Amino acid sequence: MIEKEQVLHVAKLARLQLSDEEVEKMVGELSGILEHVDLISQLELDGVEPTSHVVALENVLRADEPRPSWPREAVLEQAPDPADGAFGVPSPQAE
Amino acid sequence: MAELLKLTVAEAVAKIGAGEIAREEYSEAWREAAAGDELNAYLWRGEDGAGKGGGSLAGIPVAVKDLFCTEGVETTAGSRILEGHRPLYTATAVRRLAEAGAGVLGKTNMDEFAMGSSNENSAYGPVRNPWDPERVPGGSSGGSAAAVGGGLAPCAIGTDTGGSIRQPAALCGIVGLKPTYGAISRYGMIAFASSLDQCGPLTRDVTDAALLLGAMQGRDPCDSTSVGIEGGVRAPSQESLQGLRFAVPAELAHDAIEPGVRTVFDETLARIEALGGEIAEVPLPHAEHGISAYYVIAPAEASSNLARYDGVRYGKRSGGEGDLIEMYETTRSEGFGEEVKRRIMLGTYALSSGYYEAYYGQAQKVRTKIAADYAAAFAQFDFVVTPTSPSVAFRLGEKTDDPLAMYMNDFFTVPMSLAGIPAISIPAGLAEPEGGGPRLPVGFQIAAPAFAEQRLLEAAYALEQSLGFEARPGGDGGG
DSSP: OOOHHHHHHHHHHTTOOOOHHHHHHHHHHHHHHHHHHGGGGGSOOTTOOOOSOSSOOOOOOOOOOOOOOOOHHHHHHTOSSEETTEEOOOOSSOO | OHHHHHSOHHHHHHHHHTTSSOHHHHHHHHHHHHHTOOSOOEEEEOSOTTOSSOSTTTTOEEEEETTBOBTTBOOOTTOGGGTTOOOSSOOHHHHHHHHTTOEEEEEEOOSGGGOOSSSTTOTTOOOOBTTBTTBOOOSSSHHHHHHHHTTSOSEEEEEESSSTTHHHHHHHTSEEEEOOTTSBOOTTBOOSOTTTOEEEEEESSHHHHHHHHHHHBSOBTTBTTOOOOTTOOOOOOOOOOTTOEEEEEGGGGGSOOOHHHHHHHHHHHHHHHHTTOEEEEEOOTTGGGHHHHHHHHHHHHHHHHGGGOSSSSSSOOOOOSSOHHHHHHHHHHHHSOHHHHHHHHHHHHHHSTTTHIIIIIHHHHHHHHHHHHHHHHHHHOSEEEEESSSSSOOBTTSSTTOHHHHHGGGTTTHHHHHHTOOEEEEEEEEEOOTTOOSOEEEEEEEEOSTTOHHHHHHHHHHHHHHHOOOOBTTBOOOO
16 A cells, blocks of 8 residues: 555655654554545545535635734744744754 | 532523622632542643633633643643743633633643544543543543543533544533534634634533533634624523434444444434434435545645644754754654654645545545535434444553554544534433443434534533433443
């Protein structure tokens, strides 16, 4: 159903680092779940509209009134690495 | 003090309003009860449960699932990745309760990011079922259900994405209501699957559920998908089911249901007939595909919603010795638990190039068919009824090694979530678990058309009055 290479590829897309043991387990478990999920692939559903949202709502508007945004200090208090009034992160490029 | 804890929320509101009991005395009694939590139901307990001001819930302490943001109070969603996180704002549902005079009694334990049916996926340890501490309370609102069922809170709120209010309510012997999608604002509710997530009450009885729903429902400019319930919500008072038509899914006869649960279900149908209600079978042919569709759609939305936990703006950061990507990966791998990783993987796979149409596209079409089945049923019937859960509370650890077996707990609750319609679980009796043991609560689920909450509450109330379920943990009081 799902191979080890696919699990590793999907983990990379999801920014997850899985141990060898986790990968092994994931192959078995995801295959079992997908086997069940695959039952719906046998349903004849050509021409059926997909549902992404159950309540019929379109273009919900609100008054465009300016309001203050969160104070910077309060937001940065929650940050793992507040640096120079911004969110600090490691360099995108390894040295 | 014990007398105070016996009052329903509606009774307590009346007595506090009439000055028969002091607000502080009432909330203090509940603070003490909550402090005796041996079920691991609470992750945090507050000091201001009495609330402020008048209103429909004046003086009522409410247990709040830790998925709701509460300003300045740690909000973890049951996850390590949010350990120590103190939100800057309070969820609209919680704010509305406060505006009605309620206070926050505590924050309740839950499956991590609301992903689970047993509360065993919490990073802070499992919650125990008040009826049998060796059994699960259900999930993901397991802490809220155990708190109310175990006498640690007069009422609670939770969230339901595929059954996370109704199933734990059933397993803990209390009332759980999932309103129509859009009835209550999702603002400040940490997102799992945004097209399905809905807040609702977990209470001792139907009247209290109506009271909490009435306080929380309504349109909110902060959630453009919220619409509220037209005309609001009143306390239910209907005593008869005369002229009401209840549909039982025709497929139910073949579904895997524990014998004890089936017996209570059949007895409840007989009760409905005795109250003047009509029962007939109706085909809901796509409901059986609900689990498949749900376990594509919900993980797909979750994989997107949980992308925000990257160790940059808030929450826990791990790693950081290497480059940015290394930090992202280490943070997420150490911060998320096993089930959350499994669902992120499942959702990412279902949305990945080459598989999108086969999985996500197909699941969304199944969703259309399930909604159409219900629409057809509601053209002839007022309600659709099922057991809430295929079994009574199962043992801790019994299903942790088999994700698919765990997912099957949601078999009867997922279709309503996919259709966006309201459904309530009320305690209908007690049944022996398979394999024997003391009898445990069984939930009876009633579903209604979108925004028909008042009619749903009236029918549930009539049935509740007739059933007279008064059993409590620790005493096999009948039912």
